[in-house]
Amino acid sequence: MKKLQLTSSHWGTYRVETLGGKITNLLDFEEDSDPSPIGKGMLDTQEDSCRISSPMVRKSWLDKGFKSDRALRGKDPFIKIDWDEASELVSNELSRIKNFYGNQAIYGGSYGWASAGRFHHAQSQLHRFLNCIGGYTSSKHTYSFAAAEAIVPHILGSFRDFLDTCTSWSSIRRDTKLFVCFGGIPLKNGQISQGGTGNHYQKSNLNKSINEGIEFVNISPIRSDLSDHSSVQWISIRPNTDTALMLALAHTLYSEDLYDKKFIKKYTTGFDNFLPYLLGKNDGIVKSAQWASQITDIDAQSIIFLARKMSENRTMISLSWSLTRQDHGEQPIWAGIMLACMLGQIGLSGGGFGFGYSATNYIGGDFTVLPCQSLPQGENSVKSFIPVARISEMLLKPNKEFHFNGKKYHYPEIKLMYWAGGNPFHHHQDLNRLLKGWERLDTIISHEWCWNSLAKYSDIVLPCTTPLEREDIGMTPRDPYVISMAKAKEPFENSLNDFEIFTKIAEKLGLKSKFTGNRSELEWQKWLYKQTKENAGSAGIKIPSYEVFRSKKWFKLPSPKKGTIMLESFREDPEKNSLQTPSGKIEIFSSTVANFCYEDCPGHPTWMEPVEWLGGEIKSFPLHLISNQPKTKLHSQLDHGSHSRAHKINGREPVKINPTDARKRGIKNGEIVRLFNTRGSCLAGAIIDKNIRTGVVQISTGAWYDRSRKTGEETMCVHGNPNVLTIDKGTSNLGQGPSAHSCLIEIERYQNSPEELKAFSPPEII
Numbered sequence: 203m204k205k206l207q208l209t210s211s212h213w214g215t216y217r218v219e220t221l222g223g224k225i226t227n228l229l230d231f232e233e234d235s236d237p238s239p240i241g242k243g244m245l246d247t248q249e250d251s252c253r254i255s256s257p258m259v260r261k262s263w264l265d266k267g268f269k270s271d272r273a274l275r276g277k278d279p280f281i282k283i284d285w286d287e288a289s290e291l292v293s294n295e296l297s298r299i300k301n302f303y304g305n306q307a308i309y310g311g312s313y314g315w316a317s318a319g320r321f322h323h324a325q326s327q328l329h330r331f332l333n334c335i336g337g338y339t340s341s342k343h344t345y346s347f348a349a350a351e352a353i354v355p356h357i358l359g360s361f362r363d364f365l366d367t368c369t370s371w372s373s374i375r376r377d378t379k380l381f382v383c384f385g386g387i388p389l390k391n392g393q394i395s396q397g398g399t400g401n402h403y404q405k406s407n408l409n410k411s412i413n414e415g416i417e418f419v420n421i422s423p424i425r426s427d428l429s430d431h432s433s434v435q436w437i438s439i440r441p442n443t444d445t446a447l448m449l450a451l452a453h454t455l456y457s458e459d460l461y462d463k464k465f466i467k468k469y470t471t472g473f474d475n476f477l478p479y480l481l482g483k484n485d486g487i488v489k490s491a492q493w494a495s496q497i498t499d500i501d502a503q504s505i506i507f508l509a510r511k512m513s514e515n516r517t518m519i520s521l522s523w524s525l526t527r528q529d530h531g532e533q534p535i536w537a538g539i540m541l542a543c544m545l546g547q548i549g550l551s552g553g554g555f556g557f558g559y560s561a562t563n564y565i566g567g568d569f570t571v572l573p574c575q576s577l578p579q580g581e582n583s584v585k586s587f588i589p590v591a592r593i594s595e596m597l598l599k600p601n602k603e604f605h606f607n608g609k610k611y612h613y614p615e616i617k618l619m620y621w622a623g624g625n626p627f628h629h630h631q632d633l634n635r636l637l638k639g640w641e642r643l644d645t646i647i648s649h650e651w652c653w654n655s656l657a658k659y660s661d662i663v664l665p666c667t668t669p670l671e672r673e674d675i676g677m678t679p680r681d682p683y684v685i686s687m688a689k690a691k692e693p694f695e696n697s698l699n700d701f702e703i704f705t706k707i708a709e710k711l712g713l714k715s716k717f718t719g720n721r722s723e724l725e726w727q728k729w730l731y732k733q734t735k736e737n738a739g740s741a742g743i744k745i746p747s748y749e750v751f752r753s754k755k756w757f758k759l760p761s762p763k764k765g766t767i768m769l770e771s772f773r774e775d776p777e778k779n780s781l782q783t784p785s786g787k788i789e790i791f792s793s794t795v796a797n798f799c800y801e802d803c804p805g806h807p808t809w810m811e812p813v814e815w816l817g818g819e820i821k822s823f824p825l826h827l828i829s830n831q832p833k834t835k836l837h838s839q840l841d842h843g844s845h846s847r848a849h850k851i852n853g854r855e856p857v858k859i860n861p862t863d864a865r866k867r868g869i870k871n872g873e874i875v876r877l878f879n880t881r882g883s884c885l886a887g888a889i890i891d892k893n894i895r896t897g898v899v900q901i902s903t904g905a906w907y908d909r910s911r912k913t914g915e916e917t918m919c920v921h922g923n924p925n926v927l928t929i930d931k932g933t934s935n936l937g938q939g940p941s942a943h944s945c946l947i948e949i950e951r952y953q954n955s956p957e958e959l960k961a962f963s964p965p966e967i968i
């Protein structure tokens with residue numbers, strides 16, 4: 203008998219068709235008006251050759267333990283062992299590290315997106331487990347927008363509060379006249395919503411907004427970052443120069459007396475400290491349209507016209523998250539908020555600014571926020587942490603002092619890394635540098651379900667299940683749908699859920715009941731739901747009983763009566779609803795930040811040259827590389843699925859290049875090319891695209907890292923992972939976020955015959 207069950211993922215909800223315990227199809231969820239094809243990749247990867255069948259240990263580690271030959275990581279064969287031996291090895295190694303070095307020598311940050319599902323959230327499980335054994339060195343902030351997480355609290359009092367309360371599409375469609383999008387609104391990204399979604403609405407909201415006559419301006423080096431509708435204006439900006447453009451827009455508003463003085467006075471502080479900089483009183487540089495034109499490569503008249511138009515219309519400013527993932531990524535966010543302050547429309551329907559209409563489905567959604575309970579993680583007794591993207595720095599420079607958000611800290615010395623639910627070979631910059639740091643580690647343990655680069659570069663690999671192999675609850679505060687996730691099939695071979703794996707290891711350590719809390723998986727899920735129901739009740743939200751939820755399989759929370767307008771209550775009464783900043787107002791100048799005395803993050807929005815950009819001195823690498831989010835997958839997840847693979851060129855990740863740049867280099871469409879700079883190189887398949895700015899090339903993130911096996915070519919990835927090229931530099935001493943989008947490279951036709959791809963082949967297994 204065919205069965206149709208439900209599952210939830212970061213790319214949406216699906217009906218899973220099974221027959222005799224096997225998954226036969228994945229169908230769109232009937233509530234989803236715009237389902238994502240990314241899900242199709244789940245079908246063909248459940249039982250393919252990339253699945254990890256049993257616990258595995260790298261040969262040299264099994265022979266010599268922590269004294270293994272570390273240079274053999276990624277080359278050594280693996281040896282299959284059973285769960286008893288595996289949990290014994292892991293528990294002994296954790297005890298050894300704990301006793302010799304203390305718990306801070308265990309890095310458990312394990313940044314990453316893992317899978318949807320409230321209980322089987324891999325990091326929550328890992329963190330709970332590591333807290334049970336005495337704690338771990340943790341990480342702060344995200345790769346998505348670390349610079350904003352650090353700076354925005356100084357400007358608005360909080361970042362997360364405003365991220366989750368961006369003005370809703372209903373308000374935009376009613377009142378916005380002009381939508382100025384820094385970083386565009388690329389529909390590829392709206393396929394994703396962290397924690398799952400029942401209905402994708404970004405595309406319909408964007409298209410309706412355009413069709414109903416809202417004027418859109420796409421400020422991006424890539425035209426396809428916004429709809430190709432004829433009414434959309436493309437301002438092709440030189441990458442990493444948005445701050446200069448914003449300053450020039452502000453300068454035009456000021457010099458033409460088009461800014462809202464009342465708003466500035468009533469709702470902001472520090473404009474007077476910022477003004478001398480804008481007018482060039484101290485540095486002799488007026489931040490005029492002419493000045494910015496040189497930096498941004500946008501003609502001055504267009505900047506002036508745009509400023510006028512913004513002041514004449516109800517204007518929404520969208521600040522993409524990508525703006526933060528570049529050198530000085532704090533600045534475009536601060537400058538964007540400052541610009542919105544000068545327009546004086548913050549808190550009005552359809553006006554002001556928002557974070558990341560470009561980024562995920564949920565931004566701009568009208569939904570009731572469900573106060574979802576997460577798995578209690580206990581207390582971490584270790585205080586040491588790193589800003590998440592400083593991982594290689596930590597490994598390579600133990601005990602070194604670093605700055606972060608006004609304080610000084612020291613990097614701990616790490617001996618063991620434990621990964622569950624994140625992939626550093628996907629997310630980190632300058633992978634060749636990461637590999638050097640990797641060699642400093644005694645031991646690397648990971649839970650993975652597929653032989654991706656993280657698994658291949660680990661010492662002990664513990665095979666986990668996929669969401670289709672376990673029951674769970676798909677719920678997040680950012681989506682109105684709550685989904686009962688079914689166990690559609692039995693776990694692949696010897697895979698176990700992360701919870702079961704940690705239970706086994708905890709048992710070896712005599713900590714089983716501490717870790718499990720004496721609850722089974724299903725008892726935990728019931729508890730999470732009941733807690734959520736209780737929290738919801740206190741917030742005046744009614745949800746069905748656990749039993750009714752499980753039998754009905756899903757429900758949708760009613761939409762709130764009123765759409766969201768960011769900072770509406772602050773605008774209504776800035777005294778009663780003051781912000782959590784020192785002044786209670788929006789800080790255009792922050793004396794807190796100024797007092798940190800960071801040269802790379804002064805007290806007000808400031809243009810500073812990025813470390814690598816097209817306006818700089820470096821001439822050997824003349825192309826700016828944008829490595830943005832992939833259309834056909836989520837990060838590295840499902841790169842091995844048919845949907846992602848169908849878009850590769852001779853198996854390599856596509857790189858888009860402008861016809862002029864291609865011609866100069868004799869590159870033809872569909873050819874294999876080599877991208878390189880001093881940090882490394884990768885192969886890719888060329889796509890010639892006039893919608894990319896001259897001097898800019900684009901390659902999506904996500905190709906599974908596949909190091910060349912040729913002597914002398916070790917810094918090359920033969921598949922197309924751009925992170926062999928990107929720079930490993932903190933955005934500033936304040937944010938220390940990743941600067942992936944600041945990267946110069948060169949491209950050439952690849953004359954040799956490209957090496958065989960091993961990205962999707964498992965390692966040798968004994």
Ligand SMILES: Nc1nc2c(c(=O)[nH]1)N[C@H]1C(S)=C(S)[C@@H](COP(=O)(O)OP(=O)(O)OC[C@H]3O[C@@H](n4cnc5c(=O)[nH]c(N)nc54)[C@H](O)[C@@H]3O)O[C@H]1N2
Pocket residue numbers: 313314315316317322324345346347527621622623624625626628629630631649650651652654656666667668669700829830831836837838839903924925928942943
């Ligand atoms: N060059 C460049 N680099 C970037 C970016 C960029 O713009 N440019 N963007 C950055 C951003 S914004 C982000 S968020 C990061 C994303 O980086 P990550 O979140 O680390 O990337 P994912 O591929 O989603 O990694 C999730 C991992 O969890 C595993 N996994 C899934 N489900 C489970 C589970 O149930 N249990 C366990 N144990 N594991 C599971 C998957 O197999 C996968 O390996 O990348 C960053 N890196």
Ligand SMILES: Nc1nc2c(c(=O)[nH]1)N[C@H]1C(S)=C(S)[C@@H](COP(=O)(O)OP(=O)(O)OC[C@H]3O[C@@H](n4cnc5c(=O)[nH]c(N)nc54)[C@H](O)[C@@H]3O)O[C@H]1N2
Pocket residue numbers: 345346347384385386388390391392393394421422423424427439440441442443444522523524525528558560561562828829830831832833834835836837943
């Ligand atoms: N399909 C899919 N969607 C995703 C993800 C995924 O992996 N796949 N990942 C999700 C995650 S984790 C995140 S954090 C969000 C990220 O959301 P974003 O950060 O908004 O996404 P990106 O695609 O990296 O960047 C958006 C656009 O910014 C442009 N851009 C790059 N540099 C500059 C610049 O200097 N100036 C200007 N003006 N524009 C620039 C690029 O052309 C790019 O297409 O996306 C989410 N959505």
Ligand SMILES: [Mo]
Pocket residue numbers: 345346347
């Ligand atoms: Mo992200």
